Amino acid sequence: MTTSEGLEALAALRGALERSSTAERVADALRERIIDGDLAPGARLSEEALGQALGVSRNTLREAFRLLGHERLLVHRFNRGVFVAVPELEDVVDLYRVRRALELDAVRRADRAPQGAVARVGAAVQEGEAAAGRGDWWGVGTANMRFHQALAALADSPRTDEVVRRLLAELRLVFHAMAAPRDFHVPYVALNRRIHRLLEEGRLQEAADELADYFDTAERQLVEAFSAEPG
Amino acid sequence: MTTSEGLEALAALRGALERSSTAERVADALRERIIDGDLAPGARLSEEALGQALGVSRNTLREAFRLLGHERLLVHRFNRGVFVAVPELEDVVDLYRVRRALELDAVRRADRAPQGAVARVGAAVQEGEAAAGRGDWWGVGTANMRFHQALAALADSPRTDEVVRRLLAELRLVFHAMAAPRDFHVPYVALNRRIHRLLEEGRLQEAADELADYFDTAERQLVEAFSAEPG
DNA sequence: TCATGAGGATTGTTGAACAATTCACCGATC
Protein backbone atom coordinates (compact mmCIF):
# COMPACT_ATOMS: atom_id res chain seq x y z
CA MET A 1 0.00 0.00 0.00
CA THR A 2 1.15 3.51 -0.70
CA THR A 3 2.06 5.92 2.03
CA SER A 4 -0.66 8.40 1.14
CA GLU A 5 -3.32 5.69 1.37
CA GLY A 6 -2.24 4.77 4.86
CA LEU A 7 -2.04 8.33 6.02
CA GLU A 8 -5.44 9.16 4.63
CA ALA A 9 -7.00 6.24 6.45
CA LEU A 10 -5.35 7.29 9.67
CA ALA A 11 -6.42 10.91 9.33
CA ALA A 12 -10.02 9.86 9.85
CA LEU A 13 -9.12 8.62 13.33
CA ARG A 14 -7.49 11.81 14.40
CA GLY A 15 -10.59 13.22 16.01
CA ALA A 16 -11.03 10.17 18.19
CA LEU A 17 -7.41 10.24 19.25
CA GLU A 18 -7.50 13.73 20.65
CA ARG A 19 -7.42 13.33 24.36
CA SER A 20 -9.90 15.37 26.24
CA SER A 21 -9.13 17.39 29.28
CA THR A 22 -10.43 16.44 32.68
CA ALA A 23 -12.64 19.49 32.64
CA GLU A 24 -14.35 18.24 29.50
CA ARG A 25 -14.84 14.78 30.94
CA VAL A 26 -16.30 16.29 34.08
CA ALA A 27 -18.58 18.44 31.93
CA ASP A 28 -19.69 15.34 30.03
CA ALA A 29 -20.53 13.54 33.23
CA LEU A 30 -22.47 16.47 34.62
CA ARG A 31 -24.27 17.06 31.35
CA GLU A 32 -25.48 13.47 31.34
CA ARG A 33 -26.72 13.71 34.90
CA ILE A 34 -28.53 16.95 34.15
CA ILE A 35 -30.15 15.64 31.00
CA ASP A 36 -31.19 12.43 32.72
CA GLY A 37 -32.76 14.46 35.47
CA ASP A 38 -30.54 13.24 38.29
CA LEU A 39 -29.69 16.85 38.89
CA ALA A 40 -33.01 18.66 39.02
CA PRO A 41 -33.51 22.16 37.63
CA GLY A 42 -32.68 24.71 40.28
CA ALA A 43 -30.30 22.44 42.16
CA ARG A 44 -27.18 24.13 43.43
CA LEU A 45 -23.81 22.61 42.63
CA SER A 46 -21.33 23.18 45.41
CA GLU A 47 -17.78 23.50 44.22
CA GLU A 48 -16.23 21.80 47.20
CA ALA A 49 -18.73 18.97 47.53
CA LEU A 50 -18.80 18.16 43.83
CA GLY A 51 -15.08 18.48 43.47
CA GLN A 52 -14.56 16.01 46.25
CA ALA A 53 -17.20 13.65 44.87
CA LEU A 54 -15.66 13.67 41.40
CA GLY A 55 -12.09 13.70 42.60
CA VAL A 56 -11.07 16.88 40.80
CA SER A 57 -9.83 20.18 42.06
CA ARG A 58 -11.95 23.26 42.37
CA ASN A 59 -10.19 24.93 39.47
CA THR A 60 -10.87 22.09 37.11
CA LEU A 61 -14.46 21.85 38.24
CA ARG A 62 -14.94 25.54 37.59
CA GLU A 63 -13.71 25.05 34.04
CA ALA A 64 -16.35 22.38 33.59
CA PHE A 65 -18.95 24.75 34.99
CA ARG A 66 -18.01 27.34 32.37
CA LEU A 67 -18.48 24.80 29.61
CA LEU A 68 -21.96 23.88 30.76
CA GLY A 69 -22.80 27.47 31.47
CA HIS A 70 -22.24 28.27 27.82
CA GLU A 71 -24.63 25.48 26.92
CA ARG A 72 -27.17 27.19 29.17
CA LEU A 73 -27.53 24.04 31.22
CA LEU A 74 -26.06 25.77 34.25
CA VAL A 75 -26.48 29.36 35.32
CA HIS A 76 -23.62 31.02 37.07
CA ARG A 77 -24.59 33.65 39.61
CA PHE A 78 -21.70 35.77 40.72
CA ASN A 79 -20.53 35.05 44.24
CA ARG A 80 -23.47 32.72 44.65
CA GLY A 81 -22.50 29.59 42.80
CA VAL A 82 -23.81 27.58 39.89
CA PHE A 83 -27.29 26.11 39.59
CA VAL A 84 -28.97 23.79 37.16
CA ALA A 85 -30.91 26.10 34.85
CA VAL A 86 -34.63 26.50 35.47
CA PRO A 87 -36.36 27.00 32.12
CA GLU A 88 -39.06 29.65 32.01
CA LEU A 89 -41.96 30.05 29.68
CA GLU A 90 -40.04 32.57 27.60
CA ASP A 91 -37.23 30.06 27.16
CA VAL A 92 -39.63 27.54 25.67
CA VAL A 93 -40.93 30.10 23.22
CA ASP A 94 -37.41 31.20 22.32
CA LEU A 95 -36.15 27.66 21.87
CA TYR A 96 -38.90 26.92 19.40
CA ARG A 97 -38.32 30.15 17.53
CA VAL A 98 -34.71 29.25 16.83
CA ARG A 99 -35.50 25.62 16.13
CA ARG A 100 -38.11 26.69 13.59
CA ALA A 101 -35.60 28.85 11.76
CA LEU A 102 -32.81 26.29 11.69
CA GLU A 103 -34.56 22.96 11.29
CA LEU A 104 -37.08 24.19 8.72
CA ASP A 105 -34.27 25.69 6.69
CA ALA A 106 -32.35 22.43 6.88
CA VAL A 107 -35.36 20.43 5.69
CA ARG A 108 -36.17 22.80 2.83
CA ARG A 109 -32.62 22.52 1.53
CA ALA A 110 -32.36 18.78 2.10
CA ASP A 111 -31.72 18.20 -1.59
CA ARG A 112 -28.15 19.30 -0.90
CA ALA A 113 -27.84 17.12 2.18
CA PRO A 114 -24.75 14.91 2.44
CA GLN A 115 -24.81 11.24 1.58
CA GLY A 116 -26.70 9.14 4.09
CA ALA A 117 -28.13 12.05 6.04
CA VAL A 118 -31.74 11.14 5.25
CA ALA A 119 -31.00 7.55 6.22
CA ARG A 120 -29.85 8.71 9.63
CA VAL A 121 -33.17 10.48 10.05
CA GLY A 122 -34.85 7.18 9.30
CA ALA A 123 -32.69 5.37 11.83
CA ALA A 124 -33.80 7.79 14.52
CA VAL A 125 -37.44 7.22 13.60
CA GLN A 126 -36.95 3.48 13.85
CA GLU A 127 -35.27 3.83 17.22
CA GLY A 128 -38.25 5.81 18.44
CA GLU A 129 -40.70 3.20 17.18
CA ALA A 130 -38.78 0.46 18.93
CA ALA A 131 -38.73 2.39 22.21
CA ALA A 132 -42.45 3.11 21.91
CA GLY A 133 -43.06 -0.59 21.24
CA ARG A 134 -41.54 -1.59 24.55
CA GLY A 135 -43.18 1.27 26.43
CA ASP A 136 -39.91 3.08 27.10
CA TRP A 137 -41.19 6.65 27.06
CA TRP A 138 -37.87 8.18 28.03
CA GLY A 139 -36.22 6.24 25.25
CA VAL A 140 -38.81 7.70 22.90
CA GLY A 141 -37.77 11.14 24.06
CA THR A 142 -34.12 10.35 23.40
CA ALA A 143 -34.92 9.04 19.94
CA ASN A 144 -36.93 12.17 19.31
CA MET A 145 -33.92 14.33 20.12
CA ARG A 146 -31.83 12.23 17.78
CA PHE A 147 -34.46 12.65 15.09
CA HIS A 148 -34.30 16.41 15.27
CA GLN A 149 -30.53 16.37 15.46
CA ALA A 150 -30.57 14.34 12.27
CA LEU A 151 -32.93 16.85 10.65
CA ALA A 152 -30.55 19.66 11.52
CA ALA A 153 -27.69 17.62 10.07
CA LEU A 154 -29.38 17.85 6.68
CA ALA A 155 -28.01 21.38 6.49
CA ASP A 156 -24.48 19.94 6.39
CA SER A 157 -23.34 22.72 8.69
CA PRO A 158 -21.15 22.15 11.75
CA ARG A 159 -22.37 25.35 13.36
CA THR A 160 -25.99 24.41 12.87
CA ASP A 161 -25.27 21.02 14.39
CA GLU A 162 -23.69 22.63 17.42
CA VAL A 163 -26.40 25.19 18.00
CA VAL A 164 -29.17 22.63 17.62
CA ARG A 165 -27.42 20.23 19.96
CA ARG A 166 -27.39 22.93 22.59
CA LEU A 167 -31.01 23.80 22.00
CA LEU A 168 -32.07 20.19 22.34
CA ALA A 169 -30.12 19.73 25.55
CA GLU A 170 -31.93 22.74 26.94
CA LEU A 171 -35.20 21.27 25.81
CA ARG A 172 -34.55 18.21 27.90
CA LEU A 173 -34.35 20.52 30.85
CA VAL A 174 -37.75 21.87 29.91
CA PHE A 175 -39.17 18.38 29.96
CA HIS A 176 -37.88 17.88 33.48
CA ALA A 177 -39.36 21.15 34.62
CA MET A 178 -42.82 20.48 33.22
CA ALA A 179 -45.74 18.63 34.64
CA ALA A 180 -46.30 15.34 32.82
CA PRO A 181 -43.47 14.43 30.47
CA ARG A 182 -44.57 10.82 30.40
CA ASP A 183 -47.13 11.11 27.61
CA PHE A 184 -45.49 13.91 25.75
CA HIS A 185 -43.21 12.22 23.27
CA VAL A 186 -45.04 9.13 22.08
CA PRO A 187 -47.60 10.79 19.78
CA TYR A 188 -44.83 12.30 17.68
CA VAL A 189 -43.34 9.00 16.55
CA ALA A 190 -45.92 8.59 13.80
CA LEU A 191 -45.37 12.18 12.65
CA ASN A 192 -41.64 11.63 12.52
CA ARG A 193 -42.19 8.61 10.30
CA ARG A 194 -44.33 10.69 7.97
CA ILE A 195 -41.73 13.45 7.75
CA HIS A 196 -39.02 10.95 6.98
CA ARG A 197 -41.08 9.40 4.22
CA LEU A 198 -41.65 12.80 2.63
CA LEU A 199 -37.92 13.47 2.82
CA GLU A 200 -37.15 10.20 1.10
CA GLU A 201 -39.54 11.10 -1.69
CA GLY A 202 -37.96 14.50 -2.08
CA ARG A 203 -41.16 16.33 -1.18
CA LEU A 204 -39.22 18.84 0.88
CA GLN A 205 -41.75 21.64 1.17
CA GLU A 206 -44.40 19.22 2.40
CA ALA A 207 -41.94 17.81 4.91
CA ALA A 208 -41.20 21.33 6.11
CA ASP A 209 -44.92 22.05 6.45
CA GLU A 210 -45.45 18.94 8.54
CA LEU A 211 -42.49 19.90 10.68
CA ALA A 212 -43.87 23.41 11.14
CA ASP A 213 -47.12 21.89 12.37
CA TYR A 214 -45.14 19.72 14.74
CA PHE A 215 -43.43 22.79 16.17
CA ASP A 216 -46.72 24.60 16.62
CA THR A 217 -48.46 21.82 18.50
CA ALA A 218 -45.45 20.84 20.56
CA GLU A 219 -44.83 24.42 21.59
CA ARG A 220 -48.47 24.95 22.46
CA GLN A 221 -48.49 21.80 24.52
CA LEU A 222 -45.37 22.83 26.41
CA VAL A 223 -46.64 26.34 27.02
CA GLU A 224 -49.84 24.89 28.45
CA ALA A 225 -47.90 22.58 30.69
CA PHE A 226 -45.96 25.56 31.96
CA SER A 227 -49.01 27.68 32.56
CA ALA A 228 -50.56 24.86 34.54
CA GLU A 229 -47.56 24.34 36.77
CA PRO A 230 -45.68 27.62 37.06
CA GLY A 231 -41.97 27.22 37.62
CA MET B 1 -46.36 54.85 44.76
CA THR B 2 -47.16 51.24 45.42
CA THR B 3 -44.50 48.74 46.34
CA SER B 4 -45.09 46.55 43.29
CA GLU B 5 -44.61 49.49 40.95
CA GLY B 6 -41.25 50.33 42.43
CA LEU B 7 -40.04 46.76 42.42
CA GLU B 8 -41.03 46.27 38.83
CA ALA B 9 -39.11 49.35 37.74
CA LEU B 10 -36.05 48.21 39.63
CA ALA B 11 -36.11 44.72 38.21
CA ALA B 12 -35.23 46.14 34.81
CA LEU B 13 -31.92 47.37 36.17
CA ARG B 14 -30.86 44.10 37.64
CA GLY B 15 -28.90 43.00 34.59
CA ALA B 16 -26.76 46.13 34.62
CA LEU B 17 -25.95 45.71 38.25
CA GLU B 18 -24.43 42.28 37.94
CA ARG B 19 -20.72 42.66 38.31
CA SER B 20 -18.58 40.84 35.85
CA SER B 21 -15.75 38.58 36.77
CA THR B 22 -12.15 39.33 35.92
CA ALA B 23 -12.20 36.47 33.46
CA GLU B 24 -15.03 38.11 31.56
CA ARG B 25 -13.29 41.44 31.49
CA VAL B 26 -10.14 39.78 30.21
CA ALA B 27 -12.18 38.00 27.58
CA ASP B 28 -13.72 41.32 26.54
CA ALA B 29 -10.31 42.89 26.16
CA LEU B 30 -8.97 39.99 24.13
CA ARG B 31 -12.08 39.85 21.97
CA GLU B 32 -11.66 43.48 21.08
CA ARG B 33 -8.03 43.03 20.15
CA ILE B 34 -8.84 40.01 18.02
CA ILE B 35 -11.72 41.72 16.23
CA ASP B 36 -9.65 44.83 15.61
CA GLY B 37 -6.91 42.68 14.15
CA ASP B 38 -4.23 43.48 16.71
CA LEU B 39 -4.01 39.78 17.31
CA ALA B 40 -3.72 38.20 13.90
CA PRO B 41 -5.33 34.89 12.97
CA GLY B 42 -3.00 32.06 13.83
CA ALA B 43 -1.20 33.94 16.56
CA ARG B 44 -0.41 31.92 19.64
CA LEU B 45 -1.42 33.25 23.02
CA SER B 46 1.03 32.24 25.70
CA GLU B 47 -0.51 31.78 29.09
CA GLU B 48 2.43 33.08 31.03
CA ALA B 49 3.26 36.03 28.81
CA LEU B 50 -0.33 37.19 28.46
CA GLY B 51 -1.09 36.61 32.10
CA GLN B 52 1.84 38.78 33.07
CA ALA B 53 0.93 41.45 30.54
CA LEU B 54 -2.67 41.65 31.73
CA GLY B 55 -1.85 41.21 35.37
CA VAL B 56 -4.02 38.18 35.96
CA SER B 57 -3.18 34.68 37.03
CA ARG B 58 -2.94 31.75 34.67
CA ASN B 59 -6.11 30.26 36.05
CA THR B 60 -8.16 33.37 35.37
CA LEU B 61 -6.65 33.73 31.94
CA ARG B 62 -7.56 30.15 31.12
CA GLU B 63 -11.15 30.88 32.06
CA ALA B 64 -11.11 33.77 29.61
CA PHE B 65 -9.66 31.48 26.96
CA ARG B 66 -12.57 29.10 27.42
CA LEU B 67 -15.03 31.90 26.91
CA LEU B 68 -13.48 32.96 23.63
CA GLY B 69 -12.99 29.38 22.57
CA HIS B 70 -16.73 28.89 22.72
CA GLU B 71 -17.14 31.88 20.48
CA ARG B 72 -14.78 30.18 18.05
CA LEU B 73 -12.45 33.16 18.15
CA LEU B 74 -9.76 31.03 19.76
CA VAL B 75 -8.96 27.42 19.15
CA HIS B 76 -7.63 25.39 22.02
CA ARG B 77 -5.27 22.61 21.09
CA PHE B 78 -4.66 20.23 23.91
CA ASN B 79 -1.22 20.54 25.44
CA ARG B 80 -0.31 22.99 22.74
CA GLY B 81 -1.96 26.22 23.78
CA VAL B 82 -4.55 28.57 22.35
CA PHE B 83 -4.36 30.31 19.01
CA VAL B 84 -6.40 32.96 17.30
CA ALA B 85 -8.67 31.03 14.96
CA VAL B 86 -7.74 30.87 11.30
CA PRO B 87 -10.94 30.80 9.23
CA GLU B 88 -10.99 28.40 6.33
CA LEU B 89 -13.07 28.44 3.21
CA GLU B 90 -15.50 25.97 4.71
CA ASP B 91 -16.00 28.28 7.66
CA VAL B 92 -17.05 31.10 5.38
CA VAL B 93 -19.57 28.88 3.66
CA ASP B 94 -20.88 27.58 6.96
CA LEU B 95 -21.18 31.04 8.48
CA TYR B 96 -23.30 32.21 5.61
CA ARG B 97 -25.47 29.12 5.72
CA VAL B 98 -26.43 29.78 9.33
CA ARG B 99 -26.78 33.52 8.81
CA ARG B 100 -29.12 32.87 5.89
CA ALA B 101 -31.34 30.69 8.04
CA LEU B 102 -31.48 33.02 11.02
CA GLU B 103 -31.45 36.49 9.52
CA LEU B 104 -33.84 35.69 6.70
CA ASP B 105 -36.25 34.15 9.17
CA ALA B 106 -35.98 37.23 11.37
CA VAL B 107 -36.74 39.55 8.46
CA ARG B 108 -39.67 37.51 7.20
CA ARG B 109 -41.29 37.62 10.64
CA ALA B 110 -40.45 41.25 11.25
CA ASP B 111 -44.13 42.11 11.62
CA ARG B 112 -43.87 40.66 15.13
CA ALA B 113 -40.68 42.54 15.90
CA PRO B 114 -40.54 44.48 19.17
CA GLN B 115 -41.10 48.21 19.35
CA GLY B 116 -38.26 50.23 17.88
CA ALA B 117 -36.41 47.28 16.37
CA VAL B 118 -36.78 48.53 12.81
CA ALA B 119 -35.61 51.95 13.92
CA ARG B 120 -32.43 50.41 15.28
CA VAL B 121 -31.82 48.88 11.86
CA GLY B 122 -32.15 52.35 10.42
CA ALA B 123 -29.71 53.77 12.93
CA ALA B 124 -27.10 51.21 11.86
CA VAL B 125 -27.64 52.16 8.23
CA GLN B 126 -27.15 55.81 9.04
CA GLU B 127 -23.98 55.03 10.98
CA GLY B 128 -22.65 53.19 7.94
CA GLU B 129 -23.46 56.08 5.65
CA ALA B 130 -21.70 58.50 7.94
CA ALA B 131 -18.59 56.31 8.10
CA ALA B 132 -18.59 55.91 4.33
CA GLY B 133 -18.90 59.66 3.97
CA ARG B 134 -15.69 60.25 5.88
CA GLY B 135 -13.89 57.37 4.18
CA ASP B 136 -13.67 55.27 7.31
CA TRP B 137 -13.87 51.84 5.73
CA TRP B 138 -13.35 49.97 8.98
CA GLY B 139 -16.12 52.02 10.56
CA VAL B 140 -18.32 50.98 7.66
CA GLY B 141 -17.54 47.37 8.49
CA THR B 142 -18.48 47.93 12.12
CA ALA B 143 -21.74 49.59 11.12
CA ASN B 144 -22.41 46.69 8.79
CA MET B 145 -22.06 44.25 11.67
CA ARG B 146 -24.42 46.35 13.73
CA PHE B 147 -26.88 46.40 10.84
CA HIS B 148 -27.01 42.63 10.69
CA GLN B 149 -27.17 42.36 14.45
CA ALA B 150 -30.18 44.66 14.30
CA LEU B 151 -31.75 42.50 11.61
CA ALA B 152 -31.34 39.44 13.81
CA ALA B 153 -32.89 41.36 16.69
CA LEU B 154 -36.12 41.56 14.69
CA ALA B 155 -36.70 37.97 15.73
CA ASP B 156 -37.04 39.13 19.34
CA SER B 157 -35.09 36.07 20.46
CA PRO B 158 -32.21 36.20 22.93
CA ARG B 159 -30.76 33.00 21.60
CA THR B 160 -30.83 34.25 18.03
CA ASP B 161 -29.10 37.41 19.18
CA GLU B 162 -26.38 35.43 20.87
CA VAL B 163 -25.75 33.06 18.00
CA VAL B 164 -25.66 35.86 15.46
CA ARG B 165 -23.33 37.89 17.61
CA ARG B 166 -20.92 34.98 17.64
CA LEU B 167 -21.24 34.45 13.90
CA LEU B 168 -20.51 38.10 13.19
CA ALA B 169 -17.47 38.13 15.45
CA GLU B 170 -16.16 35.15 13.52
CA LEU B 171 -16.85 36.96 10.31
CA ARG B 172 -14.60 39.79 11.41
CA LEU B 173 -11.87 37.21 11.67
CA VAL B 174 -12.58 36.22 8.10
CA PHE B 175 -12.11 39.80 6.99
CA HIS B 176 -8.70 39.87 8.61
CA ALA B 177 -7.70 36.62 6.95
CA MET B 178 -8.72 37.67 3.47
CA ALA B 179 -6.88 39.64 0.87
CA ALA B 180 -8.39 43.10 0.43
CA PRO B 181 -10.88 44.00 3.13
CA ARG B 182 -10.57 47.66 2.35
CA ASP B 183 -13.10 47.83 -0.49
CA PHE B 184 -15.33 45.07 0.75
CA HIS B 185 -17.88 46.81 2.94
CA VAL B 186 -18.64 50.11 1.28
CA PRO B 187 -20.81 48.87 -1.60
CA TYR B 188 -23.28 47.33 0.81
CA VAL B 189 -24.27 50.57 2.48
CA ALA B 190 -26.73 51.42 -0.28
CA LEU B 191 -28.21 47.93 -0.16
CA ASN B 192 -28.65 48.19 3.59
CA ARG B 193 -30.55 51.42 3.10
CA ARG B 194 -32.85 49.71 0.58
CA ILE B 195 -33.52 46.81 2.92
CA HIS B 196 -34.35 49.15 5.75
CA ARG B 197 -36.79 51.07 3.59
CA LEU B 198 -38.55 47.87 2.59
CA LEU B 199 -38.78 46.90 6.24
CA GLU B 200 -40.31 50.25 7.13
CA GLU B 201 -42.92 49.78 4.44
CA GLY B 202 -43.72 46.31 5.68
CA ARG B 203 -42.67 44.66 2.41
CA LEU B 204 -41.02 41.85 4.31
CA GLN B 205 -40.71 39.25 1.59
CA GLU B 206 -39.04 41.74 -0.72
CA ALA B 207 -36.67 42.74 2.06
CA ALA B 208 -35.84 39.08 2.60
CA ASP B 209 -35.20 38.61 -1.11
CA GLU B 210 -32.82 41.56 -1.18
CA LEU B 211 -31.05 40.21 1.86
CA ALA B 212 -30.75 36.81 0.23
CA ASP B 213 -29.10 38.45 -2.75
CA TYR B 214 -26.76 40.23 -0.40
CA PHE B 215 -25.74 36.95 1.16
CA ASP B 216 -25.14 35.35 -2.21
CA THR B 217 -22.89 38.08 -3.54
CA ALA B 218 -21.04 38.66 -0.27
CA GLU B 219 -20.36 34.96 0.11
CA ARG B 220 -19.21 34.63 -3.47
CA GLN B 221 -16.90 37.58 -3.03
CA LEU B 222 -15.40 36.16 0.15
CA VAL B 223 -14.97 32.72 -1.36
CA GLU B 224 -13.11 34.28 -4.28
CA ALA B 225 -10.90 36.25 -1.95
CA PHE B 226 -10.07 33.01 -0.18
CA SER B 227 -9.33 31.09 -3.34
CA ALA B 228 -6.97 33.86 -4.44
CA GLU B 229 -5.03 33.95 -1.20
CA PRO B 230 -5.22 30.52 0.43
CA GLY B 231 -4.73 30.66 4.17
C1' DT C 1 18.96 12.94 4.53
C1' DC C 2 16.60 10.91 8.00
C1' DA C 3 15.75 8.97 12.48
C1' DT C 4 16.57 9.31 17.49
C1' DG C 5 16.83 11.08 21.90
C1' DA C 6 17.89 14.62 25.42
C1' DG C 7 16.62 18.86 27.27
C1' DG C 8 13.94 22.93 27.79
C1' DA C 9 9.66 25.20 27.48
C1' DT C 10 4.68 25.15 27.89
C1' DT C 11 0.51 23.36 29.24
C1' DG C 12 -2.64 20.46 32.55
C1' DT C 13 -3.88 19.89 37.12
C1' DT C 14 -3.65 20.17 41.87
C1' DG C 15 -3.66 22.12 46.55
C1' DA C 16 -3.52 25.81 49.57
C1' DA C 17 -4.21 30.42 50.80
C1' DC C 18 -6.54 34.85 51.34
C1' DA C 19 -9.98 38.48 50.15
C1' DA C 20 -14.67 39.41 49.05
C1' DT C 21 -19.26 38.32 49.30
C1' DT C 22 -23.40 36.00 50.62
C1' DC C 23 -26.39 33.75 53.76
C1' DA C 24 -28.40 32.42 58.16
C1' DC C 25 -28.99 33.45 62.60
C1' DC C 26 -29.90 36.33 66.58
C1' DG C 27 -30.84 40.16 69.22
C1' DA C 28 -32.60 45.05 69.36
C1' DT C 29 -35.98 48.33 68.36
C1' DC C 30 -40.34 50.25 67.28
Place this chain on the structure above:
DNA sequence: GATCGGTGAATTGTTCAACAATCCTCATGA
Protein backbone atom coordinates in the same frame (compact mmCIF):
# COMPACT_ATOMS: atom_id res chain seq x y z
C1' DG D 1 -44.88 40.58 66.13
C1' DA D 2 -42.40 42.30 62.33
C1' DT D 3 -38.64 44.73 60.64
C1' DC D 4 -33.97 46.33 60.90
C1' DG D 5 -29.07 45.74 61.79
C1' DG D 6 -25.03 43.24 62.83
C1' DT D 7 -22.15 39.26 63.69
C1' DG D 8 -19.97 35.11 62.07
C1' DA D 9 -19.78 30.94 59.31
C1' DA D 10 -19.77 29.23 54.76
C1' DT D 11 -18.93 29.83 49.91
C1' DT D 12 -17.08 31.84 46.02
C1' DG D 13 -13.36 34.76 43.40
C1' DT D 14 -8.66 34.95 42.55
C1' DT D 15 -3.96 34.23 43.06
C1' DC D 16 0.18 31.63 43.74
C1' DA D 17 3.38 27.86 43.69
C1' DA D 18 4.41 23.37 42.53
C1' DC D 19 4.69 19.13 39.87
C1' DA D 20 3.47 15.87 36.10
C1' DA D 21 2.62 15.33 31.31
C1' DT D 22 3.36 16.71 26.86
C1' DC D 23 5.30 19.04 23.01
C1' DC D 24 9.02 21.34 20.38
C1' DT D 25 13.80 22.19 19.24
C1' DC D 26 18.05 20.87 18.24
C1' DA D 27 22.11 18.38 18.34
C1' DT D 28 23.79 13.89 17.49
C1' DG D 29 24.50 9.81 15.00
C1' DA D 30 23.89 6.50 11.32
